[in-house]
Amino acid sequence: MAETEHRVGVLVFDDMKMLDLSGPAEVFSEANRYGANYRLSVVSVDGNPVRTSIGLQIPVDSDTESAPAFDTLLVAGGDLLPGRPVEANLGAAAHRLAGSAGRVASICTGAFILAGAGLLDGRRATTHWQHTALLARSYPSTRVEPDALYVKDGSIYTSAGVTAGIDLALALLEEDHGPGLARSVARSLVVFMQRPGGQSQFSxxxxxxxxxxxxxxxxxxxxxxxxxxxxxxxxxxxxxxxxxxxxxxxxxxxxxxxxxxxxxxxxxxxxxxxxxxxxxxxxxxxxxxxxxxxxxxxxxxxxxxxxxxxxxxxFTTTRPAPRRPVSPTDPDGHDGP
The missing domain is CATH 1.10.10.60 (Homeodomain-like)
Structure with a gap:
């Protein structure tokens, strides 16, 4: 029986971080080689190509008005987002797409778009450690966790710096298909899947x-x-x-x-x-x-x-491990090397 198609949409805009798109996209694309069925679509507000942070222009599949409902919506980040108000049309597009998505996830400073769209009101969230204080000040109704790789609150996910988007994509993949497939993808891409969301962003x-x-x-x-x-x-x-x-x-x-x-x-x-x-x-x-x-x-x-x-x-999974039974001789479950 064929795997049910899972539609992943990525909302992009001018000066977005290239790795915010390419990192998670590679995770889902690689998962298809192991039997998953993710279909990736890239959308912009007006349907025009966008210029990335490294100067490359990338095409998009559609504008946000004509985009289909996505099972997973990813919102990219960009260096300019923390320094200015989120453009009204971009925030409105995120809010509209999120309304029909099964789950929504921001990469890095994409959290500012979600917050500007009101999607983080009353929720826990994170973003790049350099901007967590600004996110908390700008959106006081959001409970910012400054030292997490990614945070899940209901169906809304936010992640830290750009490579944390790969951690988050692997966690979403594990939710859909279990840790075995996620580990296979991580090994194939030569990245770690072992960083759980609560791990510190920096040493x-x-x-x-x-x-x-x-x-x-x-x-x-x-x-x-x-x-x-x-x-x-x-x-x-x-x-x-x-x-x-x-x-x-x-x-x-x-x-x-x-x-x-x-x-x-x-x-x-x-x-x-x-x-x-x-x-x-x-x-x-x-x-x-x-x-x-x-x-x-x-x-x-x-x-x-x-x-x-x-x-x-x-670190054998992106999810917290279940609690071990307490041993009277070894209360911490220490098993040596």
Missing amino acids: ASLQGPAPRTPVLRLVQDLVQADPAADHTLETLAEWARVSPRHLTRMFRTELKTSPMKYVELIRFDMAKALLDSGHGATEAASLSGFPSYESLRRAFARHLGVSPTRYRDR
Whole structure:
């Protein structure tokens, strides 16, 4: 029996991000090679070709008035969207198409189009981390989650920066066909499907501005270059040629944290990356510089509220893993490497 056709429409406009279209489109196109039946249509407000962010012009299949009802509507983003009001005709087109779509998803700053069309009122949403604060200020009825790759609220989905559109497309694919097909597509495209929606958009080492003080930049570079090294407060102070007390004071004044908390965050980033790539929890703890699995477990509990093993389990699917039965001998379900 033939797979029922699933119509995917992409709303585009001048200066849209090329990858916001091509990334998800490749996911759905590749899925067709594995038995899915997605039919992709590209629409613009007036039916004219649009110019992308890289200067290429792409044709469209129809204008939004004559477009059919879509099972999935994707709304692309663009660099200019956060800096100006959404054009009335673009917002109206999004609202009209969304009204007949089975589900609606924005890529990156496409969230501003959905918000401008009133589709995010009272909903949770995200967008590129550089613009989450502006989205929250501009649309106070939207509950913005600034550190998520994508957010689902009912039938409305929003995603973070451009490559998060691929994560979202894989999640939509998994909803339709299960994790097996989604994994096959991810492997074929040589991308990860292992980033669940709640995963951080960026690492702790990239959050906030770079320190102004050369000594702090030196210490940051030292820790980031080798997180597993023996980074005690005393050794870091020795490298910086200041006293431990002075180094602590500089960290608190400029970075609002302590040297040891900063070291933990960098090691935490590395441990997450190791778990993402398939390493076991004990091995990730050792390679990232944590003295034991238990210390890594405590760090994960502080930062994510889950154990390393449960975090790793989520990376076999785009959906949260079911809760494991609690073992009296191993309450976190730790299974070693």
